[in-house]
């Protein structure tokens with residue numbers, strides 16, 4: 001049996017609003033993306049995940065959906081999506097959408113109806129609860145974006161739950177009505193040829209039915225279970241959520257061809273593992289965001305990877321990324337713009353066992369773009385990692401027309417544009433493309449097991465499969481890896497490509513190589 005495409009392939013996250021603007025309104029759109037398929041095919045990616053495209057008032061940039069069965073006019077039409085899916089398919093690229101099931105927009109007709117009164121037939125689609133005896137919120141849960149997770153609906157005298165903004169009321173996933181409505185939503189997009197979904201915050205889907213208070217955080221608690229002084233217990237990773245994931249998995253697997261379900265991701269290995277289910281019966285893969293949240297240091301990175309190797313169920317496929325629209329770009333966070341470190345980070349991504357995912361611009365080594373306060377758009381300050389793709393140095397960055405103001409500033413992109421890097425064999429972009437191609441040629445890199453090799457200091461080296469070694473020097477000192485023999489298939493210093501190694505691989509500071517015997 002051949003492996004499913006997503007095990008062998010490379011994913012690419014398109015932050016649609018910032019990718020390519022075809023209609024000249026300063027916002028990226030579906031037709032803009034369609035115009036860049038040639039680039040994505042040249043790069044060699046197999047699947048693209050589009051951040052939410054459904055109609056949304058934009059309080060959280062599409063993560064507040066007001067209609068699950070349409071395309072936001074800012075991005076185009078359903079017909080544009082259909083054309084994109086076909087055109088991408090002709091180039092061997094699958095299209096994944098972002099599914100936002102934990103909450104809707106407060107402008108969604110379901111919420112408007114639910115809010116119209118306690119006896120509304122849609123009331124139960126959301127989470128409502130009476131105030132405490134003193135009028136306080138029903139539990140101490142906090143919103144991810146600050147403040148209480150409950151807002152009082154004055155008219156009915158009940159609070160509604162919102163794990164994020166008050167404009168993002170949480171759906172009640174105990175309701176069969178909600179479950180059935182989402183079955184229809186999944187089927188609707190599957191029928192349009194969508195290859196699957198990235199599922200937003202599955203870890204929050206269900207909450208304790210008694211709405212118990214979270215305990216205070218303890219000092220030793222890591223920040224991700226530690227929300228503004230409390231430990232996430234009763235509204236996070238609840239066991240009941242797995243029923244919903246199993247239900248979607250059946251639906252996805254029933255399709256011809258089967259569709260892919262990918263989880264947004266969590267930070268600890270055992271949490272990531274939980275989404276793979278008891279017997280490969282929940283999400284196909286879930287991002288392990290522990291990697292991007294670790295410092296760029298051997299021990300920290302290696303611990304994340306080796307813990308995942310230990311904890312993920314046998315046969316399952318890890319899903320790695322260096323960042324996304326919620327996290328500072330790796331080019332800044334890890335590499336401070338140092339081209340040697342940027343190359344090393346890319347080699348790491350493609351050297352690990354699992355499916356590599358590029359966040360648009362990662363292939364250029366893009367860093368965060370400073371966004372002045374007067375241009376800021378996001379409530380959570382995530383604009384610097386969401387700025388327009390720098391296609392060229394022309395005004396508008398090749399993202400939008402020269403005389404159009406892009407929705408976020410393009411920033412200073414010298415050396416970081418596709419136009420400059422595409423023709424330069426020594427660029428981050430050329431390295432990424434060669435890594436994608438090498439992975440395609442190498443069964444070891446696609447599917448070989450991970451096995452750590454002895455190394456010291458700042459070096460992390462591992463074997464993949466029978467013949468391939470990946471070695472990274474994550475330090476500012478020269479170092480060596482012993483017992484390496486073969487040919488350098490690809491090094492971050494491209495002049496070393498093709499070099500013979502006979503027993504000892506020397507690595508300059510921040511240098512890495514793939515050696516094949």
Ligand code: NOJ
Nearest residue numbers: 060063164200201264326
């Ligand atoms: C995770 C998304 O990636 C993020 O951008 C969003 O704000 C929250 N989920 C809420 O939907």
